[in-house]
Amino acid sequence: MSVIFLLIGAxxxxxxxxxxxxxxxxRSGQYEDDRSPAVRILGDxxxxxxxxxxxxxx
Amino acid sequence: xxxxxxxxxxxxxxxxxxxxxxxxADDKDFCCPGCRFVYELLDQSGLCDYYDLGDRPQVKAEVxxxxxxxxxxxxxxxxxxxxxxxxxxxxxxxxxxPQMHCSSCIWLLENLHRLEPAVLRSxxxxxxxxxxxxxxxxxxxxxxxxxxxxxxGYGPQLTGEGARGRGTKRGVPRTLYIRLGVAGFCFGNxxxxxxxxxxxxxxxxxxxxxxxxxxxxxxxxLPVMLFASTDFFRSxxxxxxxxxxxxxxxxxxxxxxxxxRSTFDVLLDIGPGYFDSLAGLVFFLLVGxxxxxxxxxxxxxxxxxxxxxxxxxxxxxGEGEEPVGVTDLAPGDRIVVRDQELVPVDAILREGEGxxxxxxxxxxxxxxxxxxxxxxxxxxxxxGAAIELEVLRVFNDSHLKRxxxxxxxxxxxxxxxxxxxxxxxxxxFTVGVLLVALxxxxxxxxxxxxxxxxxxxxxxxxxxxCALALSMPFAYGHTxxxxxxxxxxxxxxxxxxxxxxxxxxxxDKTGTLTARESYDLAFExxxxxxREVMQVRSLARNSxxxxxxxxxxxxxxxxxxxxxVEEESGAGIRGDVxxxxxxxxxxxxxxAPSAHREPGVATVDVAIGGLHRGRFTxxxxxxxxxxxxxxxxxxxxxxxxxxGDATVDAEVAGLFPEGEVVTGCTPPQKAAxxxxxxxxxxxxxxxxxxxxxxxxxxxxxxxxxVSESSAALTPASDAIIEAGALGLLPEALxxxxxxxxxxxxxxxxxxxxxxxxxxxxxxxxLTPLVAAILMPLSSVTVVAFVSLGVWLAARPLRSPDRN
Numbered sequence: 001m002s003v004i005f006l007l008i009g010a011x012x013x014x015x016x017x018x019x020x021x022x023x024x025x026x027r028s029g030q031y032e033d034d035r036s037p038a039v040r041i042l043g044d045x046x047x048x049x050x051x052x053x054x055x056x057x058x
Numbered sequence: 059x060x061x062x063x064x065x066x067x068x069x070x071x072x073x074x075x076x077x078x079x080x081x082x083a084d085d086k087d088f089c090c091p092g093c094r095f096v097y098e099l100l101d102q103s104g105l106c107d108y109y110d111l112g113d114r115p116q117v118k119a120e121v122x123x124x125x126x127x128x129x130x131x132x133x134x135x136x137x138x139x140x141x142x143x144x145x146x147x148x149x150x151x152x153x154x155x156p157q158m159h160c161s162s163c164i165w166l167l168e169n170l171h172r173l174e175p176a177v178l179r180s181x182x183x184x185x186x187x188x189x190x191x192x193x194x195x196x197x198x199x200x201x202x203x204x205x206x207x208x209x210x211g212y213g214p215q216l217t218g219e220g221a222r223g224r225g226t227k228r229g230v231p232r233t234l235y236i237r238l239g240v241a242g243f244c245f246g247n248x249x250x251x252x253x254x255x256x257x258x259x260x261x262x263x264x265x266x267x268x269x270x271x272x273x274x275x276x277x278x279x280l281p282v283m284l285f286a287s288t289d290f291f292r293s294x295x296x297x298x299x300x301x302x303x304x305x306x307x308x309x310x311x312x313x314x315x316x317x318x319r320s321t322f323d324v325l326l327d328i329g330p331g332y333f334d335s336l337a338g339l340v341f342f343l344l345v346g347x348x349x350x351x352x353x354x355x356x357x358x359x360x361x362x363x364x365x366x367x368x369x370x371x372x373x374x375x376g377e378g379e380e381p382v383g384v385t386d387l388a389p390g391d392r393i394v395v396r397d398q399e400l401v402p403v404d405a406i407l408r409e410g411e412g413x414x415x416x417x418x419x420x421x422x423x424x425x426x427x428x429x430x431x432x433x434x435x436x437x438x439x440x441x442g443a444a445i446e447l448e449v450l451r452v453f454n455d456s457h458l459k460r461x462x463x464x465x466x467x468x469x470x471x472x473x474x475x476x477x478x479x480x481x482x483x484x485x486x487f488t489v490g491v492l493l494v495a496l497x498x499x500x501x502x503x504x505x506x507x508x509x510x511x512x513x514x515x516x517x518x519x520x521x522x523x524c525a526l527a528l529s530m531p532f533a534y535g536h537t538x539x540x541x542x543x544x545x546x547x548x549x550x551x552x553x554x555x556x557x558x559x560x561x562x563x564x565x566d567k568t569g570t571l572t573a574r575e576s577y578d579l580a581f582e583x584x585x586x587x588x589r590e591v592m593q594v595r596s597l598a599r600n601s602x603x604x605x606x607x608x609x610x611x612x613x614x615x616x617x618x619x620x621x622x623v624e625e626e627s628g629a630g631i632r633g634d635v636x637x638x639x640x641x642x643x644x645x646x647x648x649x650a651p652s653a654h655r656e657p658g659v660a661t662v663d664v665a666i667g668g669l670h671r672g673r674f675t676x677x678x679x680x681x682x683x684x685x686x687x688x689x690x691x692x693x694x695x696x697x698x699x700x701x702g703d704a705t706v707d708a709e710v711a712g713l714f715p716e717g718e719v720v721t722g723c724t725p726p727q728k729a730a731x732x733x734x735x736x737x738x739x740x741x742x743x744x745x746x747x748x749x750x751x752x753x754x755x756x757x758x759x760x761x762x763x764v765s766e767s768s769a770a771l772t773p774a775s776d777a778i779i780e781a782g783a784l785g786l787l788p789e790a791l792x793x794x795x796x797x798x799x800x801x802x803x804x805x806x807x808x809x810x811x812x813x814x815x816x817x818x819x820x821x822x823x824l825t826p827l828v829a830a831i832l833m834p835l836s837s838v839t840v841v842a843f844v845s846l847g848v849w850l851a852a853r854p855l856r857s858p859d860r861n
Binding site: 026 | 185230236240267
């Protein structure tokens with residue numbers, strides 16, 4: 001049964017990876033502004049939108 | 059009445075109702091050429107997604123009146139403030155842009171590079187209303203960048219704090235997130251190790267496995283004790299040192315008891331310990347703290363006076379002008395103040411014609427006319443052509459600074475303290491728990507001394523007021539968020555509690571009951587026909603005087619060709635409209651007998667073709683919804699009115715049939731009035747605006763500042779209410795009272811859980827399983843109860859009809 005401790009060690013290691021990821025996310029300021037990233041993704045519609053053809057100004 | 063009905067067309071760009079300057083282009087309506095210009099600019103650059111992002115942006119293409127002029131950004135000291143780094147021609151600056159408020163704003167500001175190729179990258183930090191721009195400075199000067207932002211309606215502010223000198227931030231601190239993460243991580247893992255216990259200890263036939271799990275739990279509880287929960291110990295210790303009981307003391311006691319008892323049990327192999335309850339407790343408490351911090355509004359309630367004033371003014375130097383810091387001004391200096399700029403120091407008008415609007419100080423928007431030689435007090439805003447002034451006193455001696463310091467001085471201590479509910483409860487609770495623990499100890503001492511330690515620790519564990527500590531942040535936090543969504547922003551949760559106690563509401567008149575820039579325009583005399591309206595309107599358009607501007611805005615009709623316009627200072631304006639001489643201005647200027655003047659009513663006389671034609675009267679309008687606001691408040695509290703004006707017209711006085719109406723109040727008298735009410739036991743809410751109310755606002759138990767724009771002065775107050783949301787005030791009072799009752803009910807619930815747990819503990823039967831179930835269950839029940847309760851209590855607030 002003591003093999004279970006090996007498994008626990010492995011799973012804890014995985015959990016620690018996630019904890020580290022969380023700490024990194026907090027440190028990089030991702031929790032400070034939850035509004036602008038949500039909007040940023042809406043604007044990224046790619047190059048097709050880059051310049052609308054406009055008869056009046058071309 | 060000459061007020062014509064307006065056609066309700068809203069501007070495609072800013073969403074305002076299209077008025078006098080209505081223009082059409084591209085099959086779209088715009089309220090002014092500025093908005094059309096921005097639309098065309100965006101259209102050419104393919105940025106019209108701006109309009110498709112859901113919310114209406116509603117940022118008018120006009121620059122906020124107090125946005126600093128672009129040339130100021132050429133100054134080295136201003137540049138120094140804003141620039142974060144500048145290397146190899148690439149510069150990064152951070153601007154404060156309070157106008158941004160929606161998805162479209164963020165989107166446009168982050169796509170600046172499409173408008174201006176010199177911009178490399180722009181990033182918004184919405185929570186701070188900040189925009190960081192990286193750009194090539196050799197292609198575009200800082201000033202050019204500011205001009206671009208102004209052009210699209212997002213002129214940056216230049217407040218006292220720069221990009222570097224940012225003060226302490228409100229909101230959720232990073233360490234709280236980290237503590238929360240660590241506590242959650244440990245909680246989850248410890249719970250997994252406790253599962254065998256939950257399912258019955260004999261699931262694991264191997265004894266060493268159970269022991270191993272216990273030691274692992276102990277190991278995982280260490281970060282919780284040493285890192286995640288330190289704030290509670292710190293706060294409890296701080297309370298002990300000042301001999302004050304606070305809610306964190308029983309909590310710290312509970313945490314400590316949990317940890318010591320569990321460690322003891324594990325080391326002596328008595329039982330598995332309560333590590334899961336410990337980690338869970340700390341995690342839930344931190345969630346409560348997080349929610350409390352999260353509910354804070356991203357508004358600054360304490361701004362320094364300097365943040366409202368221009369940093370730099372233009373000083374006359376020989377023939378030219380040089381920029382100089384406000385604090386560096388010396389008596390005798392000549393300064394130039396342009397349209398819409400604040401006069402930063404007390405000064406004497408030397409050249410030009412002053413129309414000084416003192417709304418910043420008094421709330422009274424009607425400009426006062428000043429002729430050369432007159433004194434102009436600091437804080438007045440010039441409306442009209444540029445004026446030149448001679449500095450009379452240095453900044454620190456100015457009238458404005460004194461008013462401000464008076465107000466700041468009143469901050470210290472004058473306000474009667476109101477005991478916080480949570481502290482009162484905590485005091486009784488702590489005493490009760492200690493008594494129960496002592497009683498249990500005495501009981502078991504006589505029977506089975508070995509049971510004393512487990513029973514006493516069990517009592518302390520189960521009595522830990524977790525639910526108690528959670529109910530208030532959630533109940534008051536929800537209340538704050540609900541009110542904030544409708545335009546009433548509270549400083550912190552404590553204000554909700556103060557709100558519940560309010561039994562007297564005092565209103566200021568000017569700027570609070572009456573709107574800043576809203577008049578009822580009426581015409582005395584034979585009504586004007588369409589041609590005459592055209593003539594008056596055409597001429598009024600040429601005047602910088604605010605009253606003429608109001609006449610121009612209120613009338614509807616075509617515009618004619620105007621020639622030979624002359625504005626005579628302090629008298630009026632004359633000119634030929636389609637060949638007919640027209641005059642607008644004072645009675646004497648228009649050749650009419652001067653009439654009896656009512657207080658608070660301004661008049662504009664009209665003469666057409668040399669003959670006096672009639673007189674416009676502009677009466678300041680009581681804000682829409684004020685009857686409802688004052689009437690509703692009257693149902694719940696005594697209502698009084700304070701005003702600096704000498705008289706009050708019947709419409710306003712009629713709103714206060716039972717309360718006192720005090721006229722001619724100076725700022726100290728206003729504060730004294732509040733103090734005398736408090737002296738007779740009243741809990742007072744003051745609703746006001748302007749610096750002259752500042753003393754009264756701080757003296758009152760709940761000071762509410764009415765704000766028409768983010769740039770308006772909001773002296774240290776407990777709450778800020780948007781002018782449009784004033785009708786909400788009675789509802790807010792009601793909600794505050796309900797929230798308090800909900801908290802009381804939730805305290806009852808959490809006490810029930812505690813009593814139930816205590817009966818287990820005293821009997822010596824508090825197994826880890828019971829503790830592990832009881833603790834989260836009580837917290838979840840209480841949080842669910844208060845959330846639902848507040849949500850239901852706020853139903854009237856959520857109904858769509860606001861007025």
